[in-house]
Amino acid sequence: MLKVISKISIDKVASTYVGYVRNNKKDLIEFVDSTPPPESDKKKKWVIIVSSQIGCPLRCRFCDASSYFRGNLRKEEILSQVNHILGLYPAINPNRIEKFKIQFARMGEPSLNPEVIDAMLTIREKYPQYIPCIATTAPLGSERFFERLLEIKDHFADFQLQFSVNSTDSALRDKIMPFKKQSLKWISRYSERFYSSGKRKVVLNFALSCDSEIDYDVIGSYFNPKICIIKLTPVNPTRNAVASGFNVTEDYNRVYSSLKTHSENLIRRGFQSIISIGDMRENTVLSNCGQIANILATAS
Ligand code: SF4
Numbered sequence: 001m002l003k004v005i006s007k008i009s010i011d012k013v014a015s016t017y018v019g020y021v022r023n024n025k026k027d028l029i030e031f032v033d034s035t036p037p038p039e040s041d042k043k044k045k046w047v048i049i050v051s052s053q054i055g056c057p058l059r060c061r062f063c064d065a066s067s068y069f070r071g072n073l074r075k076e077e078i079l080s081q082v083n084h085i086l087g088l089y090p091a092i093n094p095n096r097i098e099k100f101k102i103q104f105a106r107m108g109e110p111s112l113n114p115e116v117i118d119a120m121l122t123i124r125e126k127y128p129q130y131i132p133c134i135a136t137t138a139p140l141g142s143e144r145f146f147e148r149l150l151e152i153k154d155h156f157a158d159f160q161l162q163f164s165v166n167s168t169d170s171a172l173r174d175k176i177m178p179f180k181k182q183s184l185k186w187i188s189r190y191s192e193r194f195y196s197s198g199k200r201k202v203v204l205n206f207a208l209s210c211d212s213e214i215d216y217d218v219i220g221s222y223f224n225p226k227i228c229i230i231k232l233t234p235v236n237p238t239r240n241a242v243a244s245g246f247n248v249t250e251d252y253n254r255v256y257s258s259l260k261t262h263s264e265n266l267i268r269r270g271f272q273s274i275i276s277i278g279d280m281r282e283n284t285v286l287s288n289c290g291q292i293a294n295i296l297a298t299a300s
Contacts, residue, residue, distance in 0.1 A: 053108025065290030111142035
């Protein structure tokens, strides 16, 4: 069902796998086995990042996952990515790990695939303490998915929901994410419905280039700091990001200092803010989302 054809590793941090499904070499997907620092220990924190679609139909300007789109993955095809990685470590029991997270955040928009919900629930039967993570742009047409999410979220001890907001300027949001999507107002209202006291806050992710601006007043007017947390990440130098003219850099200090300024301003307005830069070596080994599959798809 899933045939793995390539693997790129950053020692002790992450391995990105590329494989194809349905016996068709064009149906390429990526998935990731990650052991994030500072733990860098699978027995403490293990993160598996899976694709939910074959490519992506949404074409965010900074992402290489949308150079093709060949449909939704079926539940079994999502599970096979998890099982492939778990099968490489038979001595580790995910039920004994302090934090075992599965992120539906690699190729594809998870809210466009109803079988993501089925996959989440099936994984829970075997690993009841795992933490699912949905990273979504909230495209229009996925309302049913979000209602289902509200129905099932409390089946899990912990659940991470992340909205890719990316800009507070609606014209710029449309330029970066050129498809119909929910407004900031909708995301704010949904976050209020999703959040339960004592549980994890809803994450609002902003992928920013060095000269990106954020209107902190807009954030403050829509979002409640008791419910939402702001995550700041750099736009990575993918093919699409470079072609779209994003001001990207691989200079860690420059990336950090531009995100830190935003973070400090958000903290002053009462928001919790996380700077998430990841490992800059991902740029060198081309393991950002969609990069390897994009290259293989172009070459075939
Ligand atoms: S960021 Fe997500 S939704 Fe946007 S093109 Fe990439 S995979 Fe698709």
